Amino acid sequence: MIDFSIPAETEAIRRRGHEAAEKLLRPVARYYDEHEHEKPEEVINALWENPTIGMSGLAHAGGSIGAVLLMAEGTWGDAGLMLCSPGVGLGGTAVMVSATPEQNERFLKRFSGGKPAWGAMAITEPGCGSDTSAITTTAVRDGDEWVLNGEKIFVTCGKMALEESDGFVVVWASVDRSAGRAGIKPFVVEAGTPGVRVEKLEKKLGVKASDTAALIFENCRIPYDNILGSPEVIDKTKTAGFKKAMATFDFTRPFVAAMALGVGRAALEFVKETLDAEGIEIRYTAPRHELTALERDVMDMEANLKAAEMLTLRAAWMIEQAQLNELQASMAKAKTGLAVTRITQKAVELLGPVGYSRKHLLEKWMRDAKINDIFEGTGQINMLIVARRLLGFSREELR
Numbered sequence: 001m002i003d004f005s006i007p008a009e010t011e012a013i014r015r016r017g018h019e020a021a022e023k024l025l026r027p028v029a030r031y032y033d034e035h036e037h038e039k040p041e042e043v044i045n046a047l048w049e050n051p052t053i054g055m056s057g058l059a060h061a062g063g064s065i066g067a068v069l070l071m072a073e074g075t076w077g078d079a080g081l082m083l084c085s086p087g088v089g090l091g092g093t094a095v096m097v098s099a100t101p102e103q104n105e106r107f108l109k110r111f112s113g114g115k116p117a118w119g120a121m122a123i124t125e126p127g128c129g130s131d132t133s134a135i136t137t138t139a140v141r142d143g144d145e146w147v148l149n150g151e152k153i154f155v156t157c158g159k160m161a162l163e164e165s166d167g168f169v170v171v172w173a174s175v176d177r178s179a180g181r182a183g184i185k186p187f188v189v190e191a192g193t194p195g196v197r198v199e200k201l202e203k204k205l206g207v208k209a210s211d212t213a214a215l216i217f218e219n220c221r222i223p224y225d226n227i228l229g230s231p232e233v234i235d236k237t238k239t240a241g242f243k244k245a246m247a248t249f250d251f252t253r254p255f256v257a258a259m260a261l262g263v264g265r266a267a268l269e270f271v272k273e274t275l276d277a278e279g280i281e282i283r284y285t286a287p288r289h290e291l292t293a294l295e296r297d298v299m300d301m302e303a304n305l306k307a308a309e310m311l312t313l314r315a316a317w318m319i320e321q322a323q324l325n326e327l328q329a330s331m332a333k334a335k336t337g338l339a340v341t342r343i344t345q346k347a348v349e350l351l352g353p354v355g356y357s358r359k360h361l362l363e364k365w366m367r368d369a370k371i372n373d374i375f376e377g378t379g380q381i382n383m384l385i386v387a388r389r390l391l392g393f394s395r396e397e398l399r
């Protein structure tokens with residue numbers, strides 16, 4: 001029998017996360033939205049010291065289901081602050097997926113104890129986003145070192161990882177440009193390494209509390225054993241190198257989907273509370289032909305959020321079962337990104353000026369929602385992955 005109930009211990013973790021989001025994140029959400037690039041020191045320290053929530057809290061959530069529920073609670077509090085909370089992040093996840101036991105120990109121990117640290121991941125370049133075969137950053141072997149050259153943009157927590165902590169960035173660079181994706185490998189560049197610098201911080205539409213950095217690598221030398229996985233370009237006709245990045249995304253996409261869920265729930269709750277305060281009831285049992293347009297809109301928003309949540313929990317559950325979840329992770333990511341973009345826009349529409357005013361957080365949630373349809377594979381790219389998997393097409397056959 002399929003059991004959709006959340007185990008009591010996971011529910012307790014979620015509830016603690018919710019309380020932390022309510023106390024720590026919500027009260028300062030507007031402040032950091034209006035003070036972009038100001039470091040939310042007090043939030044970072046609180047989340048690091050008491051990991052009930054935040055990226056470091058996910059590791060203590062008792063598994064992937066608990067972690068996605070906690071993520072959604074965090075972004076219900078504030079998506080930008082959640083994104084800039086310290087912890088393994090995308091970079092640390094790439095390490096977990098590809099590293100040797102020695103590298104795991106060397107790179108990940110900084111996330112347990114000591115001062116807050118961040119693990120970022122840099123794939124995107126000025127000339128390359130969805131099409132990763134266009135990566136131009138290079139890694140050339142020189143004795144017992146790699147020399148990195150190139151530019152990465154839109155690196156979440158890039159500054160936190162390299163300048164504000166003893167963190168690292170996992171940089172995707174080509175060891176053989178003629179090999180296409182097969183030549184692309186991940187390299188760990190640690191804070192304090194000469195030859196890497198933060199060029200600028202992006203000014204953004206939403207998630208403004210999160211730093212999004214452009215990084216320049218100029219003859220950046222790192223130890224030879226900072227490459228994750230094999231340096232060998234196995235088969236130039238295949239995409240072996242890049243499969244590691246994809247494996248990272250299979251793991252992280254359900255979490256990005258969960259980020260969207262928290263924002264969508266915040267917006268939906270606000271709409272319902274506002275309607276309730278105005279004495280407007282949503283009649284769930286009324287016959288369909290009697291429903292008002294508003295009732296249908298609210299029910300549609302709720303149904304979409306629930307469907308997105310179910311897909312996300314399924315993709316996370318598959319991680320716990322050690323099942324391949326590429327299809328389900330992309331389904332969850334594509335559905336939640338789109339659903340939450342529409343839910344928050346509809347919420348602003350339904351409440352009119354109340355939704356648009358900066359007096360409330362709803363207009364911010366509409367801005368914060370959109371990123372979920374862009375990073376970790378845009379909505380279109382995730383739908384492409386879903387189509388390929390369902391139809392049995394290769395990347396070359398369906399692009």
Ligand SMILES: Cc1cc2nc3c(=O)[nH]c(=O)nc-3n(C[C@H](O)[C@H](O)[C@H](O)COP(=O)(O)OP(=O)(O)OC[C@H]3O[C@@H](n4cnc5c(N)ncnc54)[C@H](O)[C@@H]3O)c2cc1C
Pocket residue numbers: 090120121122123124128129130131153154155156157204207212371374375376377378379380381384399
């Ligand atoms: C706030 C923020 C944080 C980010 N954090 C990170 C990070 O930490 N690390 C990192 O490496 N990157 C990060 N990114 C970059 C993000 O992952 C890319 O922006 C994203 O992958 C899209 O790439 P692109 O910007 O080059 O757009 P493009 O790939 O040029 O896409 C532009 C449009 O074309 C569509 N499109 C592209 N190809 C196809 C296709 N084959 N079929 C149909 N439609 C297509 C896309 O869906 C999109 O709508 C971040 C971006 C933002 C805004």
